[in-house]
Each structure stands twice: as structure tokens, then as C-alpha cells.
Amino acid sequence: MNTKLVLSAKKNIEFRDVSFHINDILSRLVLSGITLEIPQGETLVLLGRSGSGKTTLLKLINGMLLPTKGEILVQGASTRDWDPIRLRRGIGYVIQDAGLFPHFTVAENVALVPTLENWDASRTAARVGELLTLVGLDPSEFADRHPRQLSGGQRQRVGVARALAADPPILLMDEPFGALDPVTRAELQREFAALARRLGKTIVFVTHDLREALLLASRIVLLESGRIVASASPQEFLHLDHAEVHAFAASLDMTPGASA
Amino acid sequence: MNLQSGAWTFFVEHRDEIFGATLDHLTLVVIAMIIAILIGVPLGMFIVQRPALRAIALGVASIFQTIPSLALFGFLIPIPFIGGIGKRTAIVALVLYALLPILRNTYVGLTGIDPAVLEAAEAMGMTRAQILFRVRFPLALAVILAGIRTATIITIGVATIAAAIGAGGLGTFIFRGVALVSDSLILAGAIPAALLALLADFLLGLVERKLRVS
Numbered sequence: 001m002n003t004k005l006v007l008s009a010k011k012n013i014e015f016r017d018v019s020f021h022i023n024d025i026l027s028r029l030v031l032s033g034i035t036l037e038i039p040q041g042e043t044l045v046l047l048g049r050s051g052s053g054k055t056t057l058l059k060l061i062n063g064m065l066l067p068t069k070g071e072i073l074v075q076g077a078s079t080r081d082w083d084p085i086r087l088r089r090g091i092g093y094v095i096q097d098a099g100l101f102p103h104f105t106v107a108e109n110v111a112l113v114p115t116l117e118n119w120d121a122s123r124t125a126a127r128v129g130e131l132l133t134l135v136g137l138d139p140s141e142f143a144d145r146h147p148r149q150l151s152g153g154q155r156q157r158v159g160v161a162r163a164l165a166a167d168p169p170i171l172l173m174d175e176p177f178g179a180l181d182p183v184t185r186a187e188l189q190r191e192f193a194a195l196a197r198r199l200g201k202t203i204v205f206v207t208h209d210l211r212e213a214l215l216l217a218s219r220i221v222l223l224e225s226g227r228i229v230a231s232a233s234p235q236e237f238l239h240l241d242h243a244e245v246h247a248f249a250a251s252l253d254m255t256p257g258a259s260a
Numbered sequence: 261m262n263l264q265s266g267a268w269t270f271f272v273e274h275r276d277e278i279f280g281a282t283l284d285h286l287t288l289v290v291i292a293m294i295i296a297i298l299i300g301v302p303l304g305m306f307i308v309q310r311p312a313l314r315a316i317a318l319g320v321a322s323i324f325q326t327i328p329s330l331a332l333f334g335f336l337i338p339i340p341f342i343g344g345i346g347k348r349t350a351i352v353a354l355v356l357y358a359l360l361p362i363l364r365n366t367y368v369g370l371t372g373i374d375p376a377v378l379e380a381a382e383a384m385g386m387t388r389a390q391i392l393f394r395v396r397f398p399l400a401l402a403v404i405l406a407g408i409r410t411a412t413i414i415t416i417g418v419a420t421i422a423a424a425i426g427a428g429g430l431g432t433f434i435f436r437g438v439a440l441v442s443d444s445l446i447l448a449g450a451i452p453a454a455l456l457a458l459l460a461d462f463l464l465g466l467v468e469r470k471l472r473v474s
Contacts, residue, residue: 064382085385088382088384093380095376097376099379099380099381100377100380101377101380102377103399113385116384
């Protein structure tokens, strides 16, 4: 069990020639030949159409999926060698539907990983208050509510707070703002962009929304049919000469003013 | 009028006997339900993890439910250890009847959980056991209880037939009433049984509503 690993400052996450295929009759190749280094503190946005392999790539990082070929190193150790439970408790995870536990209060949801890690009650309570404030929710008003008593935007804020609870060095986000109305989405994107800069965590963010990618990313990686076809800073990205980049850029032109 | 006053007089005159039979009936139901819950809920949790056993367990439980109750009691009589005449055989039959609703609802409750919740639980580093006991089970509890409620009502009804194999209970009055063509006797068994079923339905319904998480 690799309980404690020295945090390698340079390469926090590294994909070494990774392929992944679903083991069904068709044996579909979901990802192939992925080589990618994600340094500490980077906000990497994985951009691509539905079915391009973005979510699969994300799930390979926290060991929810293991690669068919190649390996993924997280803080210097392969995801095959990590104890999956320890690996995941050190990686925050936010998904589109938040996935909050409906039978837990907001405070209990945020306290999930600290509770699993047996923090003492006062430390957990202090951390919950701190995090709710961080994501813009007044603890005195929201801590004792249940998820069903929250709006979609508030649920996502709680989802982010829960992911950050144990102060993980890595944060994985799978279209976290995808199901929100455009106004709330823009609001959360702006706030999250500021938060991400402040936290200095390694963030891997999945989206199919180029506008969101340009706003949040320190680097954009474009996936097409399971392959990386482009990797660039937001400033350079739109100048790349690649058909899929053009396709995404065109989607930007066609929806002026909207963020979808 | 005649029937009503006749039944009423009978009730008053035989209240101790009726009360005793009701208690016997309740005892049969409670014992059978406790055993059925102790088998059905853990078995339901087990087949969630073992898809291969799912069809077999649910299939066998369904078959028991299709056997007419009087026939099931009859079938059990010649079987050694669990069979024979009396309460023990009746309890075995009642457990077999109660099993399907409990098993099926446990399974449905545990598997009918929002996939996003389960994905988050796994991604946050919960173990399989933690996911089962802290997420799946609490969220399935209302559905499991609905199964227990259905099973209890079925059991209260079927337990009246247990009198046919000498297990006592409210069925004693009903069988005697049928034999003697006495409406008063039949009602003395049927009315308390109906009241028990309504009461159980109401009380378990209250608990179920408290547990439901929307």
C-alpha cells in the first residue's frame, strides 16, 4: 500500500502511452496512444465532443478505470500500484449532477472524506464552515439543509466544497457546470476561475464547451475519437490549424453571447 | 340486524377467546416476519453483489408465492424437521410467503439508486462496504420497508389458513364458522384479522414515510 508518496513538484500526473478499450464484443478503442504530463498547479481542460474519451481519461487518473495498455503515474506511482481507496481520497472529484448524498445534510456531504479519514469532530466542523464560505454559501444558512432543498447551482457549490474537503492536491471535474442554466453557469465559471487560481491545485476539467475551456484553462487538450489532436494555451488554441479546432471555433461563432 | 346483533353478542361473550386467538395470530405473524426479514434483507444485499445468484434467488422466491397457501401448508406436513402439524410448520410457510416482497424490494431499493451518487461515492474513496452500508442501504430503507409492509399484510391474511394445520390463531374461528355455517364465528375470525392488517399497514406506512428521502 503506497500510503504516503512524496509529492513530485514537477509532474503531478503523467500518462505514458495509454490506451483503453472497452472489453465488449466490438472491443471499442476509447483512448489510444495518450501521452500527457500535467504539472503541479496546472488547470488542464480536456475538450472534446461527446464520446471523444474525455470522461474515460479522467477516470483513469483516480483509478476508477485501469488502462488496457501503458500506465498513468499519479504523484510518481502507477495507478495500478496505488491502493485505490487511498488514491481517491487524495483526489477531489466533481461531476455534472453533483452526486450529493440525498440522505446527508450539506455539512455531512462536505464532511464525507474527513469523516472517512476519522478527523475529530471540531476539526471537521471548522473545515466544513471554511469550505462553505469559500464556495459562497453561508454555513449558518446552508449547513443543515438537505440537497433537495438546494438549487442546481447551490448543489454544484456543495459538490465543489465536498471535493476540496480533505485539501487534495488534485481535483477532477467532469462537466461540473454542464447541467446549469446559462446565467448560473456563467456565474459559477467566473467564481471557479478565481478560486482555481487562488487554490493552486492541479485541476483536470472535462468540458465540451470551448468558451468554458478558454475561461478556465491554463492549457487546453483537445481529444478527438480517443486521441489527443491538439494541446495549447488558451491564447494559442484558436490559432491552431486543425479541423477539429476549427469545428469548435465555429461553434463559438454560432452562439454569440451564449456560453454553451 | 339479526346477524349484526347476533355477531355482537357472540363477540362480547367470547371476547377472551377472540383476544387470545388474536394474540396467537399476531405471534405467528411476528415470528414469521422476523425470520423472513433476517433472511430476505441480507440475501437481497448479497445478490446485489452477485448477479449470477439474482435470478435464482428471485425465481425461487417467486415460485413459493405462486403455490396456493392451503397447498403449501399441506406440502410441508410430511417434510421432516420443518413439517408436521402445528405452529412450526405454519411459520415455515409464512416465511416462504413473506420472502419474495422483502427480497425483491431490498434488491430493487439497493439497485435503484441515482448512478451519480454511486459514482461520487466511489470516486471519493469509499470502500464497497462503506458504499453498501452508508449509501445504498440508507437510501434503500424506505423501499425495503415498503416490501416488509406488503409482506406483513400478506402474512396476516395467510396466517388465518394456518389454522387448517393446527397452528391456532384467528383462522380457528373461520374454519369452525365455515363448518358450522355460523356467520358470527366467521366474523369473529375475519374482523380481528382485517383490523390487524389495517393497523399494521397504517403503522408501517408511517415509518415508511419518515424514512423516505426524496
